[in-house]
Amino acid sequence: MKKNHILFVVTIIFFPFSLFADQNLCPDYQAVNTNDRVFNDESFKIWDLWMKPYYMVHDEIVNEEMIGDATLEAKFDRGSAIHADVKEKYVEVFYIGTGFSEWIPLKNGPYSGNYKTNNDGKIFVKLPPSLKEGSYKFKMSLINDPAKDYNYVTDAFGYVTVIKNGVKVVVFDIDETLTLSNFEQFRAYLDEGDTSRIKPRVAADDLVKLYKEKGYHIVYVTARPYWDANISRQWLSQNLGVPHFTLRTRKALTDDTKGYKESLLKQFSRHGASLYRAYGNAKTDAYAFLDAGIAEENVFIIGKYAEDLANERGIQAILDEDLDLGYVEHLEVIRGAGTPDSYCSLPM
Template identity: 35%
Template structure:
């Protein structure tokens, strides 16, 4: 059973029905992106000496699967804990502390202690939260290494802009060649970061949908921070395998439908590959709202972005009204 399937089942079981409000603009992200220091937990060490050795010799590659839910839904977040970019040895049977901070909060809320399973995973119950944007920290008891993720709770009709990453924001299409070794230092298309930030400043929810395996999210978040891209909702391949072209299109279609069913109004989507074009069409997104950069720009009646984002930024993005207009 995949992480996504598990989360779907748990959400359906635990969903509380609350009468939703309607909103156009995205929840404010200021609090989630400017949290206070996380409280330090007592140092109890590792449960197993082998994990202490693992931590001493290898770099942590922990990650959290971001969660986006509609207002009134119970949220559950998966965390995955392992060490080393190549080795990816799972951290088994160890304790992880979970904290949450965000919209309307004045301090971190402690959500409890969880123990990793044989795959190095935990599933943390985040609860039924008000509409807002929240940062979640999962901290390993043994060595205080941590993973960061985000919970976004949206009201029906919330306006959003969605971006693929590889070949769309980056110059290199790592997704196409299945070679991710350069993602930490990848160059961005000119005015790509400015384009994303402009939408965020106008009140649109920013969503990233990538076929990158989940174990690359640590590097992905570091790259986005380095490029000053808004850290909103990022969804990666939860199974960790390298997709075929057919798999990629279906995976993206499924998640687009998930987002739409959850209450997002995707006003524009961005991509570069034929799998992006196919997935956007199958999810019912209009061609006039589908923007493609690169060799396939304008294919299948999509809107072309020629060269880089500079012209698109000045003629399309900047004149776009705010989300609440």
């Protein structure tokens, strides 16, 4: 065989491997699909007013090269009426995910369980520096939690996605973007977590699923308060049937909506996320998305402000004046060649 023929054969064999060598991993949903009881039941009980736990973890997207400096924040309070901070209580932390088949205890110093909530009911957990690119689920459990006696879910769950540069992200607001109105979050809260009554926009589930199936990482950035994190996850997973992470809520009611969303998206961008498209319904959404660096042609606003924002800022308007179209026509536009694959690779 001539040398040039040998070179040709070698190129054919090795070119596909070099082509995909630098691909980012797709979200590893299977690795974080544990059988833990995550959500409380929906029936109201009088002791919910002072005892129901609102424990949550703020999801993070972290670059693999920055993992050693990354911190995960959790918040613990109780009572649907009072939201009293759970202060100076010890917490055990565990994680599972890509490359792990069982929960791993995370130690703070020599012993497991010596994370301690501060006067705001928060703990800050330094992420294990050994975490590699992939998806991870964290479980945080209060030790000797009296809420267990009331058959509540007393574990706080959150997610960390460790990425390399270039992971393609699609951002969604929730209220009046995926839901039919801003009132839906209050309906769920007043119904003590009954998410079945939260109405979605037409084809909202199909829109999120389209991006999931093409390998994009889904990020929800909502102005809901932190205590709505769990019912938001519950609605996304059980009622809309879509991934419920990465989810971020406001840490305080005083947080400026536009500023919080813009700052968070810029943080994810600094960590290597490529902000591809974003969906919202409000002016604060449009301004936050644009100022975070998302191109006008990839910012989509649905609802009453859509036309004005399209004229004012050049974003893409999705009209749904009678609340009967939702994303049906939009999906026809973006399916197929309108939305390229993210070209991520499946975890091994």
